[in-house]
Amino acid sequence: MADLYETHVTAELSPDLTEPELAELRWHLGLGPRPGRLVIVVDGWPVVTADEDGEPLPEDRWESDAYPLLAQRGPADPRIGGIAFAGLTRRDGSPDQARWALSARQVIHPDDGWPLDQLLAWMRRRASGHHGGPPEVRFHQRFHEDGPSLTDYLPGAEPGDGGEA
Incomplete structure (x- = not known):
């Protein structure tokens, strides 16, 4: 049986995200193609x-097998229930002040932990607040066998290991 986590992410991101950052973020959310870098x-x-036949490749032909982290759409795994989604939109305002609003609900496997931690840490660094308020990033996970409560925790921490927020 797989370990699955219901995962919710919301963030208010800086209006000055670079084009390479936006391209990768859109890819992770299933909203665009994979960027070249x-x-x-x-x-x-x-x-x-x-290779595809199972034959070992020379080390100079090894490559990373990156995949979008928050791109699921439609019915979530039945052990989680509900639907999986992800969205990114620009808030109203002048182009230099309009933040990016992000929301996602996904089903995550623990093997995705380190790449997801990197994405969440980046979001924290690039988060902004409303009218100079504190940066806004929310991340909640619930193990599929646990009850309906949500647990906040910081990127890199495992649920229940004391890294809860």
């Missing part, structure tokens, strides 16, 4: 070391 989540991906 990743600038947010740069390591921790599985490495492909064999």
Whole structure:
């Protein structure tokens, strides 16, 4: 049986995200193609070391097997219930002041932990607040066998290990 987590992410992101950051963020959310170069989540991906026939590849042909982290759409795994979604939109305001609003509800496996931690840490660094308020990033996870309560925790912490916010 797989370990699955219901995962909610909301963030208010800086209006000055770069085009490479936006391209990768849109890809992670399932809203655009994979960019040629990743600038947010740069390591921790599985490495492909064999060809499609299972034959080992020379080390100079190994490549990372990056995938979008928050791109699920439609019915979520039945153990979680509900639907999976992700969205990113620009808030109203002048272009230099209009923040990016992000929301996602996904089903995450623990193997996605390190890449997801990198994405969440980037969001924290790029978060902004409303009218100079504190940066706004929310991240909640619930193990699929737990009850309906949500647990806040910081990127890199495991639920229940004292890293809760």
